Amino acid sequence: MSRLSERPGEVIDRTRPMDFSWNGKPYRGYAGDSIASALAASGVRVFSRSFKYHRPRGILTASFHDPNLMVQVGDEPNVRAGHRLVEEKMEVSAQNAWPSLGFDAKGVNRLLGRFLTPGFYYKTFMSPRSLWPWYQRVLARFAAGGVVGVDPQPGRYDHRYAHPDVLVAGGGPAGMAAAIDAAEAGAAVILVEEEHRLGGHLRWGDSDDLGALEELSAAVLSHPGIEVMVDSVVTGRYDHNWVAIAQRGVEGVDERLVKARVKCLVVATGTIERPYVFEGNDLPGVMLSTAVRRLINLHAVRPGERAVVLSANGPGDSAIADLEEAGVEVAEVIDARGDDTVIKASGRMGVQGVIDSRGRRHDADLLVTAVGWTTTTTLLNMAGDRPMYEPRAARYLSKSLPYDVLATGGIVGDGSTDQLVQHGTAIGREAARRASVVKFQWLTAVPTGVTRQPPDTSEIEVPPLEAERHPELFRSSTHGFVDYSEDVTSKDLFAAAAEGYDSMELAKRYTTVNMGPIQGKLEAVNAVAIHGEATGSSPLETSTTTWRPPYAPVSLGVLAGRQYEPVRYSVIQPWHERREAKPLVAGSWIRPEHYGDPVAEVTAVREAVGIIDVSPLGKIDLRGRDVPKLLEFVYVNKWSKLDVGKVRYGIMCNEDGVIFDDGVTGRLGADQYMMSSTSGGAAGVWNWLDDWLQTGFPDWDVKMTAVTDGYASINVAGPNSRELVGRLTEIDLRPEAFGYMEVRTGVVAGVPGCFLWRIGFTGELSYEIHVPSAYGLWVWERLLEKGEDLGVRAFGIEAQRIMRLEKGHFIVGQDTDGLTQGHGMGVDWAIKLDKPDFAGKPELMWQAERDDYRRLAAIQTEDPAIVPPEASQIVAGDVIKGRITSSRMSPTLGRSICLGQVDPDLAAPGSRLHIRLSDGVTVAARVLEHHAHFDPEGTRLRG
Amino acid sequence: MNQKARFSAWGLFKRGLTRSHWPRVWDHHELRDSYDVVIVGGGVHGLATAYYLARNHGITNVAVVEKSYIGSGGSGRNTAIVRSNYLTPEGSKFYDRSVELYEHLAADLNFNVMFEQRGHMTLAHSDSSLRTMRWRAEVNKLQGIDSSVIGPEEIKSLAPFLDTSDHPRYPILGALWHPPGGIVRHDAVVWGYARAAAALGVHIHQGTELTGIEVESGRVAVAQTSRGDIATSTIVNCTAGWASLVAKMAGVRLPIITRPLQAAVTEPVRQFLHPVVVSGSLHTYVSQTARGELVFGASVDPFASYSTRGSLEFATGLATHVLELMPAISKMRMLRQWAGLCDMTPDFGPIIGPTPVDGFYVDVGWGTYGFKAGPVAGESVAEMVANGRPGSLIEPFGLERFHAGTLTAEKGAAAVGH
């Protein structure tokens, strides 16, 4: 092949050469060249080796959807060389060839082809079983595709939202016309085109086509109402016209995902030319008519020297003219509209000869086929359409579309450029009108009090666009490749049918036809037709093809967009960082685990005073008359008589009686409550309450506001806590004025709007101060400053966990699991089965009648120095009798302490247990009387 | 199976030489007026049950009725992960038997189901999930199952593409490592069972929908299908996502909600990921097939639906999570996404056993994790149908547990579907 002199419609810029490499050797193309056209212009014929038989493959469609043109570009695998433009210094290499494209060692598979029948791997490699891992490694080596590296250049990706009135997918004549007229009618339009330029098939057409293209694209590009995205693909149409576009060529990023809520979608994605199945149809040099027209007219590349053309349609005939003009000798034209056809193409690394159905052999290095079109119905399928096969036109046509989706262009029918434009124009106007109807529906779906003018409801008349008659041509009398990327032949489809895989779905799965990176775009219709031939049925008429998203493969990078996972920090985080707190991931929060010495932190709290940042605690402000009813319902305990100023501990269970959260709720005012939940459970509790209020009790007067981030929360704990807090507030802290389990509101360190509750997870006298978050850090620092002489020290989660374990308080999710119901956790006193109703009550009533559930128990090992790791199993012989849920070395007691879940027969105080450590050794332990290892009476807390 | 039909390398060679076709894997049959057992659902559970009924119990007058083609349900849509590192003793014992059956399935069925024991790795991103991993490992060890907790270094050496560097949000702190876990070719399992069952005389009726069940004085009497009525005393419901609809035909209410589960696959690339990698916190798991594609799965959609359409949110969320784990693969492309239906029970345990209607058995509630259980469930259900009562392996999974309050505790271990 070689470069032709200038073509009227060429897209290359001959003044800008591009130097790149192919398999390590230097090549030159021009700006505007695809990788494939640049290589073809330099005489490259073989671009890849096929997946299974390692057959040489060359240009077939010269477009994005060319199965033979998948290459590696730098660290990017599976790049479509028929689409991607060459760039300076690009490093391109062939995939799937070893050691080289010219000599491929795995090509021996070609000879073995007759033994590698479909599903051959299901039939062998079974014995001896010991060899199976070895077979696996051999099979794995045959995996197709490019390579990914451990440390590639990171790609840059982004997301954008768009809200167009009309989105047109496909920038051919019909699509462009639709965009223009929709925009003229006032709609905000986005026009998306997969290729690098607008125009569709007009681009490689004659001078009339080029003229029309010029006019249309100028109108599109200059229209202020149209945003044009080229080199961009509509990858999917999801429910409610939620449309995804993978956009390339945006400044600053490699790719961008545009998510558009479209009022009316116009699908103008046209048709794709279909290959023909015959012996040798995959040889380099067998090309579709659109491929040669692209090569000649867009890239000025002569696709061969001597051609045979098999044509069944007008565009195929035009290819003949193009070839002649490009100086290709057209040795023979076989008119497929009659009885003639191609039987075989022969050659080793490319076409050398063609045998036709009259038995004549033609010398040729190029065989061009034009045997029909496949409609690109993916987006229609996704809109719920089930396109039907129309034998007269030999292609699938749209059957029924939802109101907000329209189709135009080749996907609907055929016609002259004028007819296509007329159809597109009408569809564009109709799309704009429907968009306004949809918009009206959206705007009036919510009561706003604004009166709106209903839009015009008279449909625009759309001129018919008939699909032309076209002969049904799928396969010649010989067998050839149906699916190039999967190396599936028509013979394989016959074999599959004969073996009993006689429905298309089974045949597809068995042979893997349609399963490759081309997603069936080229081969699906041939596959169905040949399967029908093999089974003696006519499945084309009865089947529809379901194309699953995405329309074209889309990078994980662009789907993800900017890679970030939000994390949450408390407002006191700057201080934690200065003190080099060890970060701990707790759900979405990053919290201080400790500040270097958790044991010293414990000692400070037990002997003096400590402060901990508990801002992540879930906080929900509840107001309204019916809050008590809500509390009564979601908590298992009694809530009706909670006086203002009081706080109560509560447990929540799911409908199945399983504990899912605990926390305290305080009554701040007559109709105002503050609920707290665990940090990890905050979102779940919120959803739970909201669910019940919306579905169970919509008439209750309860207003909820999530205020977790609104308050910074600081727990001040230890014998000196009253003294310390007293130095910062006027609130009367005397025990008789502010008792245990009470709440007060007031000013702390000059900050108004704080509330304090006297509770304690650590077992020490403590005050939990909730400060409007902007002042959290301020109050924290004041506490440290004012408490210096009191021995104040910040403590982290680890110290808190040790202390709560010393006190025997359980943590939901750690000491409970997905089946832990209310009873058995030492809180039976709280479960009020005599309440009329509450979430989980029926299951808890069942549970109360049984005795077979595990109990939470405080456990101490007989050897005080051994701390059994959490999750160690409690065993009797080999039988599991429970597990250690929490364990630590207690600095206060100087011994190991545990909480665990144990079977009822071992739960009684004093029971002797055996704990199996991870190395298999068992240690003896004992169940305590109380859950608390330390201060079971709680004298310190209430002091 | 007669000798001519047996698959082997020799057979492939001979047929390659003579270019002759293999005999049919299964035949089309007229519907008989009556069958001893009618199995509803041509997925792995239904077909395995049919096979073991015929092979282990000599019950061959069996029909499998499938409304579409075999494997059209979850069995042809799942991500084919097989493992036995479950959390409860009853769970791990059950699945361990399944892994054992899978290990010998190819030879047993004379159909290579391509069971690749690549190892199964569940990542822990927080100390609480690390604790759960330890819990599972400890339970597994006591059951004799190969399962342990490994640290970041070993993780990196097993799966170099995982980003074990310092992450703020999802650090990789450790993993539960289960070497016998792996992936299997789902279609091959379905076809292997169908072919072996057919060879023993079972009728597989594709394109045949169960439309009603006639119950006479508390007993199953007639299975009504789209191709006619079948007199039978035994119906086994193996319809997964449609299970509650079929049970309703017999007047049985199941505590099941059907929810979609989505999955996706990328274009193939050369092998780079050997083990199956799961992240519960990121609701994602990934494996690379022998063909080179990455197969991704996630958690069930949070709503009840019978729709099998994929969503954009799934695709974007999935990609975000996968790249969090393996940032190096951002240039790989997603090729296809799809969804299947999952029959979810309140405790994430299956429901296997008799029902209040005599002769109406269920093997359902397989949710997001039932493919791996196909062989053992088939074996156990066949045994139950033959003996009239459930054996010890499946006893914990009876329908009555929802009344007795003895739920199984797999919620933790099965939270990300697979």
Ligand SMILES: Cc1cc2nc3c(=O)[nH]c(=O)nc-3n(C[C@H](O)[C@H](O)[C@H](O)COP(=O)(O)OP(=O)(O)OC[C@H]3O[C@@H](n4cnc5c(N)ncnc54)[C@H](O)[C@@H]3O)c2cc1C
């Ligand atoms: C995306 C996804 C990923 C998964 N990943 C895994 C995994 O990695 N590992 C794992 O172990 N499990 C996984 N699962 C779960 C697994 O697929 C299912 O649990 C399993 O396939 C269930 O098999 P089955 O034979 O019971 O049901 P199915 O295979 O669903 O078969 C039920 C059949 O019943 C038929 N049917 C329904 N109603 C009727 C009727 N009225 N008459 C006749 N026929 C009827 C259906 O057409 C269907 O073919 C996954 C599921 C999904 C959706």
